[in-house]
Amino acid sequence: MLPEGLSAESLRDMYYCMVLTRTCDDRAFALNRQGKIPFAATCQGHEGVQVGAAYALKRGTDWIVPYYRDTALAIAFGVTPREQLMCLFARKADVFSSGRQFPNHYSVPHKNIASISSIIAAHVTHGVGMALAFKMRKEPAVTLITFGEGSTSEGEWHEALNFAGIHKVPAVFLCENNEFAISVPQRLQMAVENVADRAAAYGLPGVICEGTDPVATYLCVREAVERARQGGGPTLIEAKCYRAMSHTSDDNQLTYRTAEEIEALKVRDPIPRFEGWLKERGLIDDGTTEELKKKALAEVNEATDWAEEQPPPTEEDLYTHVYASGPLS
Numbered sequence: 069m070l071p072e073g074l075s076a077e078s079l080r081d082m083y084y085c086m087v088l089t090r091t092c093d094d095r096a097f098a099l100n101r102q103g104k105i106p107f108a109a110t111c112q113g114h115e116g117v118q119v120g121a122a123y124a125l126k127r128g129t130d131w132i133v134p135y136y137r138d139t140a141l142a143i144a145f146g147v148t149p150r151e152q153l154m155c156l157f158a159r160k161a162d163v164f165s166s167g168r169q170f171p172n173h174y175s176v177p178h179k180n181i182a183s184i185s186s187i188i189a190a191h192v193t194h195g196v197g198m199a200l201a202f203k204m205r206k207e208p209a210v211t212l213i214t215f216g217e218g219s220t221s222e223g224e225w226h227e228a229l230n231f232a233g234i235h236k237v238p239a240v241f242l243c244e245n246n247e248f249a250i251s252v253p254q255r256l257q258m259a260v261e262n263v264a265d266r267a268a269a270y271g272l273p274g275v276i277c278e279g280t281d282p283v284a285t286y287l288c289v290r291e292a293v294e295r296a297r298q299g300g301g302p303t304l305i306e307a308k309c310y311r312a313m314s315h316t317s318d319d320n321q322l323t324y325r326t327a328e329e330i331e332a333l334k335v336r337d338p339i340p341r342f343e344g345w346l347k348e349r350g351l352i353d354d355g356t357t358e359e360l361k362k363k364a365l366a367e368v369n370e371a372t373d374w375a376e377e378q379p380p381p382t383e384e385d386l387y388t389h390v391y392a393s394g395p396l397s
């Protein structure tokens with residue numbers, strides 16, 4: 069039996085989305101090592117939680133307020149490999165910021181993707197404000213706000229959840245817990261065992277799910293989205309996942325965890341695990357997975373060549389996207 073709300077086709081689409089993200093991620097790190105792009109932030113190990121969450125939302129109605137590690141979430145929400153690569157190459161036609169933002173700092177209002185803040189947890193208050201606006205305007209939208217477990221040590225995170233709990237805003241807080249905030253392990257970030265335990269302080273349900281499993285995350289986020297849409301208020305979800313690589317291309321994880329620890333994480337890789345889940349249910353076969361991997365590579369190759377050829381921003385672009393161009397509705 070298929071999970072409620074997911075057809076065989078959408079499950080295969082979810083798989084493709086995860087593979088496409090992994091291919092983009094590998095490409096970003098290769099380009100960084102070639103000196104072609106300045107920076108890359110990995111999503112590897114987070115693909116399951118992000119794709120599962122995206123499929124639990126209503127595209128065109130709901131909004132995501134993501135953070136820098138959310139490549140799979142952004143791709144599942146409509147960001148294309150060309151847009152992703154163009155942002156990494158910092159080209160003029162970059163839809164996020166005309167090539168003048170930090171890489172992976174999405175901002176695509178027409179796809180309901182809010183602007184990302186580099187200041188960790190700052191966007192959580194923004195997302196709550198958006199959700200409050202939806203509630204006041206009686207719009208049916210729900211806001212999904214994502215962050216890592218380290219971000220939950222920030223004052224703004226607590227202020228945002230407190231306010232959201234009081235005003236029962238239609239938001240879902242999704243913590244992608246990969247157990248590290250750059251080099252700082254979770255036990256040095258908080259005295260509680262689970263991020264979800266923090267929800268009780270704000271009158272919210274706190275739920276834990278297996279974040280390497282897109283279907284488990286989908287079901288968990290779907291329930292929270294329904295609750296929020298019906299006026300039941302926000303939920304804090306903690307998706308347990310892991311970070312397969314260094315924090316970013318500027319970090320070296322071997323300075324704070326061993327090669328053996330990193331190797332051991334591979335058994336949790338969301339892609340082969342989901343592939344096995346689909347195969348067990350006869351929803352995909354070896355031929356199709358190979359075909360989809362080839363398709364993803366061709367798409368990313370085309371996007372890389374295309375993005376690299378685009379011109380960089382010019383002096384005239386300096387003020388584009390800095391000030392609002394018209395009255396704010």
Ligand SMILES: Cc1ncc(C[n+]2csc(CCOP(=O)(O)OP(=O)(O)O)c2C)c(N)n1
Binds near residue numbers: 220246250
């Ligand atoms: C307010 C603030 N403090 C510190 C930083 C530097 N910084 C960037 S990412 C990061 C770690 C965040 O960890 P977490 O929230 O767990 O997310 P992860 O990167 O692990 O996915 C830190 C400390 C920052 N950007 N903003």
